[in-house]
Amino acid sequence: MPNRLSVVMIAKNAADILPDCLASVAWADEVVLLDSGSTDATVTIAQQAGVKVFTDENWQGFGKQRQRAQSYATGDYVLMIDTDERVSTELAASVKAVLANPQPDTVYSIARRNLFLGRFMRHSGWYPDRVTRLYARNSYRYNDNLVHESLDAPGAKVIQLNGDLLHLTCRDFSGFQRKQLSYATAWAQERHLRGKKVSLAGIFGHTFGAFCKTLLLRAGFLDGKQGWLLAVVNAQYTFNKYTELWALNHGYTEREQL
Known part of the structure; x- marks a missing residue:
């Protein structure tokens, strides 16, 4: 059975x-x-x-x-x-x-x-x-x-x-972006609690790497227009999560005033 x-x-x-x-x-x-x-x-x-x-x-x-x-x-x-x-x-x-x-x-x-x-x-x-x-x-x-x-x-x-x-x-790009941002925030918070750190150079290095990885190493260009757009989206997501981690490392919050 x-x-x-x-x-x-x-x-x-x-x-x-x-x-x-x-x-x-x-x-x-x-x-x-x-x-x-x-x-x-x-x-x-x-x-x-x-x-x-x-x-x-x-x-x-x-x-x-x-x-x-x-x-x-x-x-x-x-x-x-x-x-x-x-x-x-x-x-x-x-x-x-x-x-x-x-x-x-x-x-x-x-x-x-x-x-x-x-x-x-x-x-x-x-x-x-x-x-x-x-x-x-x-x-x-x-x-x-x-x-x-x-x-x-x-x-x-x-x-x-x-x-x-x-x-x-x-299905819905704006909804997808909101979800990506929430994922990036959760990722950064989890890494911060583990004591992980990132430098300014690291932010841009990871961001550029994500774009190239999606478009070239993973052959995103073969997916046409969507492949190029996804490479940018993946780079944006990577930028968001590492920048959030950097901000947490330095004690910055949304309540801080200029």
Whole structure:
């Protein structure tokens, strides 16, 4: 008998994109959604779709929130996804094959195809963009990182699944920029707490490096106009996070007056 699957996700104000996400995983044994305080119809939509909905507004970062969400799951295996992702038909078939014949001490990585300004990118470091999302519930969990959290699975064998996870990374550019800025702030705060420092030269070195890495080393130019624009966006994100770290290193705050 195949193992049971829990699709697990965290959410906040995702009413506009949640229905398609849930439709893509309707075949799972259960879907668990942990809401962090939505003010739109996210919770209602999820409940009407038969999702097991829980709420926890004590936000302590993405890693902690994913751990909490997983604690509500009851399946043998967890497929962790986001509300702006969709499981393709080919990927669903791959997951079902794992459930029917899982391997011990093994986690499974999935290729994400990321949308940027109307184009699913094939280069620029945005594809295959593999993420480890399928794993045995009682054996593994996410780390505590505030942002850019990942599955903590030391020593586990990693197998690549066929099929893509479609990621609506940038449907709305202004919203994408706001999210990038919040990620940059969380990244800088976490590094600052660890005692990390950066110089002015380091800020510009990392920024220029991010542009060149995206456009040249990761062949972003092959993604056309979007590849060039993404190189600039990645450089901007890098500039923001290192500048925020520099400001924290020097004790500057938004309340300071000139």
